[in-house]
Amino acid sequence: MNHTDPDRTERELTEALAALAGGVRAAPDAYRTARGEWLRRERRRRLVLAVLITVVFALATLIGLWVLNEAPSHPGVIFSGLASPQVGTQ
Numbered sequence: 116m117n118h119t120d121p122d123r124t125e126r127e128l129t130e131a132l133a134a135l136a137g138g139v140r141a142a143p144d145a146y147r148t149a150r151g152e153w154l155r156r157e158r159r160r161r162l163v164l165a166v167l168i169t170v171v172f173a174l175a176t177l178i179g180l181w182v183l184n185e186a187p188s189h190p191g192v193i194f195s196g197l198a199s200p201q202v203g204t205q
Contacts, residue, residue, distance in 0.1 A: 142148070
């Protein structure tokens with residue numbers, strides 16, 4: 116069986132990752148580009164949310180007005196205008 120020293124494995128892995136990371140170079144304007152993209156996505160998300168809220172509010176208002184318009188115009192049983200029984204005073 117091949118038993119490797121944990122310290123040796125860790126050291127070799129650290130060296131390999133350091134060599135790999137050493138070859139990575141960021142573009143000079145990478146942060147500005149990434150931030151610009153993020154801000155565009157954030158503005159678009161907020162715009163979509165505002166439009167969605169407006170549409171839902173408008174639909175709720177229209178449905179409410181439609182329901183009120185569909186109410187019967189003749190007086191119902193509850194609002195028939197009949198006088199309520201008078202309580203006798205003594």
